[in-house]
Structures are given as structure tokens and as C-alpha cells.
Amino acid sequence: MISFWEIARRAEFGPMMKEEDFDMRLARTAMELAKEHDITYDPSVYVSSDDGLADEVWQAGIELLTRCGVYNASNKRVIEIKEEEIKEALKHARGEIEVGKGKDRVRIRARGVEGSDPPTIISGPFGVETTIEAFVPMNQAFAQEPLIDVLFHGGHIQSLNGVETIRANSAFEVIAARLYAELMNQALVLAGRPFMPQVWIPGGVGDLNELAAEGAQIHNREDIFLTMLLLPELKVNDYKLSEVAHFMNFGHPIYGGATPVIGGYAGGPDTAAIVAVATNLALKLVARADLIHIGPQHFRYRSQTNPASLWMNSVMGQAVARNSKLITTTSVTTAGRPGSMQMHLEAAALAICSVVSGRNVTGPRPAQPLYPNHHNPLHSRLFAEVAKAATRLKREDANEIVARIVSTYKDTLDFEKSPKGKTFEQSYDVKTLKPTEENLKLYEEARAKLIDFGLEIEG
Amino acid sequence: MSKEEILRELREGILSYDEGRVKNAARRALEEGMDPFLAIKDGLTPAIREVGEKFERMEIFLPHLMMAAKAMEAGVEVLEPALDKSQGQKVRLGKVVIGTVQGDIHSIGKNIVAMMLKAAGFEVIDLGVDVAVDKFVEGAERANADIIAASALMSFTKVMQRDLVEYMKAVGARQKYKLMVGGGPVNEEWAREIGADAYAEDAVKAVRAAKALLGIS
Numbered sequence: 001m002i003s004f005w006e007i008a009r010r011a012e013f014g015p016m017m018k019e020e021d022f023d024m025r026l027a028r029t030a031m032e033l034a035k036e037h038d039i040t041y042d043p044s045v046y047v048s049s050d051d052g053l054a055d056e057v058w059q060a061g062i063e064l065l066t067r068c069g070v071y072n073a074s075n076k077r078v079i080e081i082k083e084e085e086i087k088e089a090l091k092h093a094r095g096e097i098e099v100g101k102g103k104d105r106v107r108i109r110a111r112g113v114e115g116s117d118p119p120t121i122i123s124g125p126f127g128v129e130t131t132i133e134a135f136v137p138m139n140q141a142f143a144q145e146p147l148i149d150v151l152f153h154g155g156h157i158q159s160l161n162g163v164e165t166i167r168a169n170s171a172f173e174v175i176a177a178r179l180y181a182e183l184m185n186q187a188l189v190l191a192g193r194p195f196m197p198q199v200w201i202p203g204g205v206g207d208l209n210e211l212a213a214e215g216a217q218i219h220n221r222e223d224i225f226l227t228m229l230l231l232p233e234l235k236v237n238d239y240k241l242s243e244v245a246h247f248m249n250f251g252h253p254i255y256g257g258a259t260p261v262i263g264g265y266a267g268g269p270d271t272a273a274i275v276a277v278a279t280n281l282a283l284k285l286v287a288r289a290d291l292i293h294i295g296p297q298h299f300r301y302r303s304q305t306n307p308a309s310l311w312m313n314s315v316m317g318q319a320v321a322r323n324s325k326l327i328t329t330t331s332v333t334t335a336g337r338p339g340s341m342q343m344h345l346e347a348a349a350l351a352i353c354s355v356v357s358g359r360n361v362t363g364p365r366p367a368q369p370l371y372p373n374h375h376n377p378l379h380s381r382l383f384a385e386v387a388k389a390a391t392r393l394k395r396e397d398a399n400e401i402v403a404r405i406v407s408t409y410k411d412t413l414d415f416e417k418s419p420k421g422k423t424f425e426q427s428y429d430v431k432t433l434k435p436t437e438e439n440l441k442l443y444e445e446a447r448a449k450l451i452d453f454g455l456e457i458e459g
Numbered sequence: 460m461s462k463e464e465i466l467r468e469l470r471e472g473i474l475s476y477d478e479g480r481v482k483n484a485a486r487r488a489l490e491e492g493m494d495p496f497l498a499i500k501d502g503l504t505p506a507i508r509e510v511g512e513k514f515e516r517m518e519i520f521l522p523h524l525m526m527a528a529k530a531m532e533a534g535v536e537v538l539e540p541a542l543d544k545s546q547g548q549k550v551r552l553g554k555v556v557i558g559t560v561q562g563d564i565h566s567i568g569k570n571i572v573a574m575m576l577k578a579a580g581f582e583v584i585d586l587g588v589d590v591a592v593d594k595f596v597e598g599a600e601r602a603n604a605d606i607i608a609a610s611a612l613m614s615f616t617k618v619m620q621r622d623l624v625e626y627m628k629a630v631g632a633r634q635k636y637k638l639m640v641g642g643g644p645v646n647e648e649w650a651r652e653i654g655a656d657a658y659a660e661d662a663v664k665a666v667r668a669a670k671a672l673l674g675i676s
Contacts, residue, residue, distance in 0.1 A: 027522030073564075129614050156615060165618045168562035173615070232567055263520045264567040299571060300517060300661065302643060368643060369614075415646075415660065 001089040004248060007079060007286050011241055014069070014077040022071045022078065023265045026233055029067050030271035033060040041269040046310040046406060047353050047399040054113075054318035061277025061319065062086055065234070070282050073231065074238035081285060089285050095325035097290050099150070099253055100223045101195035106149045108291060110325040113318050113358045114394055119387050122150040122199060122329055122362040123380040125424075129158035129165075129372040135180075136187045138424045141377045141433045143191035147384035150225070152199040152362060153184060158372045199225040199255045199362075225255035228287045232258065232297075233265045233275050236286060244288055256289025258282075259331070262308050263299030269308040272296075276316040284326060293362055295331035296350075301413050303335040303367035305346035307406060313350065314357045314395075321358025330354035332363030332383070335413045337421030338376035339439065342409045344446035347379060348386040349405040352455070355390035356398040368415045373424040378435050378443045386450060389457045397454070404453040460487055469502030469534060473510060476526035478533045485537035495538040496546040503538075504580065507531045511578045515663050521567070524574045531578070551582045553605040553673045556598040556636075558586035560619035565612035568642060568662075572608065575662040576669060592619065592626040599636050606669055611642040620645070621653040637672040641665060 017025075034040070037056040048054070062083060069078040095110040108120045124142045135157060143151050157166060157176040166172045188194050226247045228240055247254050258279045266272035276294055283289040294316065296309040304313070313330055320326055332350045336342025347364035354361050364383050366374055390398065412418050424430070427439040435443070451457055460468075465488045472481035481503070488498040510527040513519045535550070542550065555576050559569045566588050573583045584602045586594060590609075599607050607627075611617040620640045627633040640655045650658035657672055659665035670676070 024522065024525065027525075031522070158614075166615060167618045167622075168613065168615045231564065237564070261567050263517065264571070265521055267520045267522055299521070299567065368646075370646070 001092055002085045002285060004244065004288055008241060008245070010079040011072045011077060011236065011238075012075070014072070014079050016076050017071070017078055019071065019073060019076065022068070023233070026064070026068045026275070027265050027267055027271075029064055030267055030274050033063055033274055034271050036060070039270045039274065041308070041311060043307060043311070045399060046307060046349070046402040047314045047356060047395050048311065048318065049395040049399065051318070051322065054315060054322050057273050057277055057315050058319035058323045060274040061281065064274055065278040065281050068234060068278075070230075070286050071235045072237060072241070073235050079236070079286060081282075085285065086281055090324050090326070093284070093325040095327070097253060097327060099225065100197035104193050104196040106197050108150075108327055108360060110327045111321060111355075111358045111360060113321050114356055115321075115358060116391050118391060119355050120149045120329070120360040121147055121380070121384040121387060122152050122360065123148045123364075123383065124152040125375040126152045126363075127333075127365050128369045128374050129156065131158055131372050132160060134373040134424055134430065135183050136190065137428075137430045137433060138373060138375060139184060139187035140191045141424070141428060142380060143188055143193050143196055144433065145377050145381050145384070147388070148380055150197040150199060151188070156180065195223050197223050197225065199227060201227045222251065222253065224252060225291060226252045227255045227257060228289070230256065230258040230279060230283060230287060232261050234278060234282055240287075248288065253290040254288050255291050255293060256283035256287035257293035257295070257331070259295035259297040261297045261299050262312055269312045273312045273315045273319070276312060277319050280316070280320050280326060280328060290327065292326055292328045293331055294328065295333065301335060302415070303346070303413065304331060304333045305335065305350045305409070306413055307410065310350060310353050310402060310406070314353050317354060317357030317359045327360075328358075329360040329362045332361060332365070333367040334364050335367060335415060335418040336409065337366040337368075337370060337419055338374055338379055339422030339427050339442070340419035341442060341446055341449075342412060342419050343379055343421065344382055344443070345405050345408050345449070347383045348446075348450055348455075349402045351383055351387045352390040352393065352398050352402055355387050356393050356395050361387045366421070370420055371423050374421065375424050376422070376427045376439065378427070378439055382443055382447055385447070385457050385459070386455065389455050392456060401454045405450070460491060462491070462493055465491065465493060465498065466502040469498060470506040472534070473503060473506035473527055473530050476523060476530055478530045481530045481534040482537055485534040488538065489541055495541040496550070498538055499535060499550055503531055503534050507578045507580075511575060511666075514575070514578075521571055521574065524571070524578060528574050528577045550580070552580040552670065552675055554582045554584065554602050555606045555608055555669060556584045556586060556595065556602055556604040557608040557610070558590035558595060558598070559588040559610045559612070560616050560623065561589055561591045562619060563611055563613055563616035564588045565610070568612065569610040571662045572610070572641065572659070572665045575666050579666045579670070581669060592623045595623055596627060596630060596632045599632070604636060605673055606637045606639060608639040608641070608665070608669075611640070611645060614644040617642065617644050617649065620649075620655065624654050639665065639668055639672070
């Protein structure tokens with residue numbers, strides 16, 4: 001595969017371009033490619049079964065990346081990528097990676113379309129502010145869920161010693177990042193899974209957080225994925241490239257993520273599917289991702305379980321799974337919030353769609369949390385059960401089940417209408433870490449509903 | 460070319476995102492002695508409104524909105540110098556300085572709001588991403604803006620919206636400009652808590668909120 005040194009060199013010396021011109025070139029190229037390859041969104045389909053469409057989207061994605069490249073927003077230069085470089089990288093893709101130690105070691109695979117192998121479940125209290133009091137119990141409660149293979153804990157500490165909100169790039173953030181690492185170690189020891197694989201976005205976005213967390217000896221640990229996020233669409237900056245160099249220096253597996261935005265520069269669901277394929281490839285070549293995470297984002301809903309995101313995710317997933325051994329996962333963010341039936345059902349819809357389309361799954365989390373500690377490990381439990389059950393489905397059956405599920409929530413996807421839900425403390429006994437009766441009842445009702453919809457959940 | 464034909468050409472130029480076509484039609488309007496204010500009011504404005512409505516219905520997306528806004532700007536550029544002063548004031552609804560707060564490099568949501576405001580007839584000065592509080596105020600002063608719009612996409616950067624309010628108060632700028640906030644982790648309650656003038660959940664609502672702030676129906 002093309003070396004990272006060469007990527008960094010192109011980021012430093014590639015041709016210059018105005019950012020707006022790059023955005024428009026990408027948008028126009030995606031539109032042209034959709035026309036050339038006859039790629040059209042079908043709003044009546046949630047999970048596509050069209051292999052031909054998937055292959056056209058794959059080819060169009062390669063062409064998009066080679067025609068547009070990846071933009072370095074820091075110095076306005078384009079990292080150009082050649083088709084033979086993509087093909088060479090794909091030829092050497094390993095198709096599996098092992099992370100973690102001892103009994104918690106996990107093998108994460110490139111999955112196939114309608115593959116019967118179990119998907120890796122990546123889940124945890126990601127993307128929500130966490131109070132210092134709830135930090136250890138909440139992470140412990142997630143880590144204790146046996147179906148979660150990899151703990152995803154990109155949450156951050158909300159407040160410290162009377163500082164109500166820790167601001168990005170402040171000194172408090174660096175202190176919180178170090179503390180975060182210490183407390184995470186504690187939570188995993190308490191859960192009995194000290195070397196459970198983790199995905200880390202330590203403490204926020206500040207430039208010094210990675211270094212700050214070194215104090216808690218998170219580095220040189222092959223059980224910890226560190227995260228590098230590409231910016232939408234097909235963009236990096238100097239800081240993100242420096243992160244990659246830093247992660248590589250420490251030998252960490254890299255979790256490369258991006259959220260192509262339907263309705264943004266990526267255009268409609270059809271052109272966004274092309275952009276999403278190019279983004280999978282860019283995450284491999286530029287971000288050096290060992291595990292590729294895509295969030296099928298939508299500009300209007302700002303969550304990922306709406307009909308357009310489902311279709312885009314299924315087509316993109318199948319395009320990548322049918323044509324490569326890239327190890328991938330789909331992010332699941334919901335409009336319904338933790339502690340609601342809607343969140344259970346939305347998460348199930350995207351989990352089914354992703355698994356039959358050849359991806360592992362990450363989530364679920366609320367797209368717009370309303371409170372600190374707005375998480376609930378029981379959502380992860382059902383999400384994992386659903387993802388495993390989906391390995392027994394054909395795409396046509398998955399589409400029918402997903403259609404039934406979507407009909408329950410499609411009218412309440414706006415944040416104003418979606419359920420507000422409950423915090424971790426309202427859903428769990430924080431001392432025993434047992435779910436409340438009400439929370440357990442909701443989980444059981446959601447489970448029963450999904451079984452009614454035709455999903456064969458084990459147990 | 461009749462007046463109706465010129466108006467049709469202006470409209471179709473916008474709807475087909477064709478900058479050159481709009482520019483030519485605008486030049487033609489002036490050559491034929493058409494009132495430039497009417498060319499904007501009856502030709503460009505309804506067309507760009509139509510584009511905005513299509514975007515609202517999710518029939519078109521950001522790239523189309525950008526191309527239409529560029530075509531609109533190209534037409535206004537030709538027609539504007541021919542407007543008299545009072546007409547010139549009527550063409551623009553108001554000036555908005557917009558940016559994503561410091562520490563935050565998310566741009567798409569902010570860009571969509573900027574484009575929708577432009578399409579609605581506002582003059583928009585986009586300060587980009589990672590914008591410090593003083594840069595918002597400097598930008599507003601330089602542009603003689605009516606509204607400052609600040610976007611934040613992360614819970615730990617939305618605090619910069621609060622800092623912006625405090626900074627505006629500290630430098631005596633709070634009463635000079637209306638302040639709108641938005642972004643993923645932002646809601647009505649937060650906007651009220653920090654003392655912003657308006658919150659908008661999405662780009663369509665941002666246009667409504669901006670108009671309401673300036674008393675435009």
C-alpha cells in the first residue's frame with residue numbers, strides 16, 4: 001500500500017485549490033458518476049438487494065476518489081490518489097484484525113453480504129457528556145454487557161470541581177483527558193474486563209489530549225483503537241494527519257471514521273452512496289484505518305436511521321463488502337433518545353440493514369442527547385442481539401422487517417418530536433448497576449415487538 | 460426580447476443553476492431599459508425562493524443550492540449598480556455574519572444555513588470555522604451586520620456561544636447585533652440560558668428566525 005510518508009508528502013506539496021472549488025468539484029463529479037453508472041435512489045427500498053447497483057456504486061466510488069482526491073483544509077492542497085494505488089491497497093487488505101488481550105481478545109472481520117459470521121459489536125457511552133460521578137459506573141455497566149465486544153467510549157467528562165462545562169482546547173480539557181484515561185482503566189477492572197478492546201476519542205478534541213492521556217499509559221497498547229476522523233466530504237487537516245502519524249508511532253490500531261452527509265456536498269442518497277464508498281477507501285489509504293467506520297448522516301434529520309440513510313448505508317455497505325476485504329462498521333445514531341421504545345427500534349432497523357449489507361456495527365447513541373449521562377446499556381444489549389439475529393436474514397426479508405420497524409418511527413424523527421428519554425441514573429441503580437424494572441420492561445417489550453416483526457432473536 | 464421573456468430567462472437561469480445564462484439575461488434587462496429592481500424582484504427573487512422550497516422538500520441538496528445562489532449573485536452583480544439607493548436597500552433583507560465557533564471545525568450545517576439565508580435575500584458574510592469570539596464581533600463591525608449567527612456542533616464547543624454573548628456584552632456590542640445560535644447539541648433552552656436572541660433547529664427555521672429578528676414578514 002502507498003506509504004503514509006507519501007500521503008503526508010502529497011498533503012504537503014499537492015496542487016492547491018480553493019475549498020469551495022473542491023466541494024463543488026466533488027458534488028459535480030458525484031452527480032456525473034451517478035448518471036454514467038445509472039445510480040438512482042429508490043425511496044421504496046430500505047435494504048437494497050441489487051448486486052449490480054452495489055457494483056456500480058463501488059466503481060463510481062473509486063472513480064470519484066481518483067478524480068477528486070482528498071483535500072487538506074489546513075494548507076488548501078489536494079492529496080491525489082491513483083486508481084492503481086487503490087487497487088494495490090485493496091489487494092493487500094488483510095480482511096481481519098485481532099485486538100484486546102486474553103479472554104477479551106476479539107477478531108474483527110471483513111464481513112460478506114448476507115454473511116453468517118457474527119458481526120463485531122462496538123458499543124458504549126459515546127458522544128455524550130458524562131459527569132464525574134457517573135463516569136465509572138456507566139462505563140462499567142456497558143463493559144459488563146457480555147455481547148459488547150469492543151467498548152466505544154468517546155464520551156467526555158462534562159465538569160470538574162465546579163467548572164460546569166469543560167471547553168475544548170482549555171487546560172481543563174487536558175486534565176480531564178488524563179483523568180478520563182485513569183477512570184476508564186478503573187471501570188474496566190471493575191467490570192472484570194481489564195483488557196477489553198476499546199475505541200478511544202480521549203476527552204474531546206483538543207490537540208493535547210492524546211499526549212495528556214499518555215500519562216495514564218494508554219499507549220503501546222494493542223487493545224486500544226485510537227480514532228482519526230475524516231471531515232465531510234473527503235477532507236483532512238494537518239492536525240488529523242498528525243494524529244495518524246502519532247498513532248502509528250505508538251503502534252495503535254486505527255479506527256478511521258467519517259460521516260458522509262446526505263443533502264450536504266455529497267448530494268442526495270444516490271450520490272452520497274458514491275461519496276461514502278470513496279470515503280471508505282480514503283479512510284484506508286489516508287487515515288490508515290484498520291477498522292473503517294461510516295455514519296450515514298442526513299442533513300435534515302441529523303440522525304442515521306431515516307429511510308434515505310438506510311438505503312445509502314445498504315448500497316454503500318454492499319458495494320464495499322462485495323468488492324473488498326476492508327474491515328468496516330456502520331455507526332448508528334438515533335433521533336429517539338435512551339430510555340425510549342423509539343431508540344430501541346431505530347437502532348434495530350439500522351443494525352439489521354448494516355449486518356445483511358456486510359458490515360459490523362457501532363452504537364447506538366442518541367444524535368441529540370439532552371442531558372449529561374444520557375445513555376442506557378440495555379439499548380446496546382438489544383442492539384447486539386438484533387445484529388446477531390440479522391446474520392440469519394436474506395436482504396429481501398431484512399427489507400421487509402426494516403420497513404415494518406421504520407413505519408413505527410418515521411413520523412417522529414425530528415428532534416422536537418422524538419422522545420426525550422432518560423438519563424443513566426434514571427434507568428439504572430447506580431450502586432448495583434442493575435437496570436430499573438421499568439427499563440427492563442421497555443427492553444423486553446421492544447424485543448417482543450421485533451420478534452413480532454419477524455426477527456428471530458435468540459434466547 | 461420582451462419583459463416577460465427576460466423575466467423567464469432570469470428565472471430559468473436560476474432554476475437550471477446557470478450563472479452565464481442569468482448574467483446574460485440581467486445584461487439584456489439593462490440594455491432593454493428594464494427597471495433593475497423589477498428584474499430582481501420579479502425575476503431572480505421568486506426563482507431563488509422556488510429553489511429554497513425545493514431544498515426544503517428535499518428535492519434538491521446543498522450543491523444545487525450553492526449553484527443557484529452563485530447564479531443569483533451573478534445576476535444581482537450586474538443589476539445592482541443600476542439600482543437607485545432606495546431600491547438597493549430593498550433588495551437585501553439584511554446582513555448576517557456567520558461562523559462555527561472556536562474549537563469546532565464542522566462546516567456543512569453552517570454552510571447550509573448560509574446558503575439558505577443567501578437564497579432568501581440576506582447578504583451573508585461567512586467567517587468560516589474555528590472562529591474566535593472577537594472575530595465574530597470584528598466581522599460584524601466590518602460588515603455593518605444586523606445579525607451574528609454562531610454554530611456549534613459539539614457539546615464541548617457550544618460553550619463558546621455563551622462566551623460570545625459574554626464577549627459581546629464586555630465590548631459593548633451586545634445591543635448592536637442580534638445573535639442567533641444553532642447546531643447539533645444546541646436547543647431552545649440553551650439559547651435562552653445564554654441570552655441569545657434566537658435559536659434555529661435547521662436552515663429553513665434559521666431563515667424564518669432571521670426574518671423575525673429584523674421584523675420582516
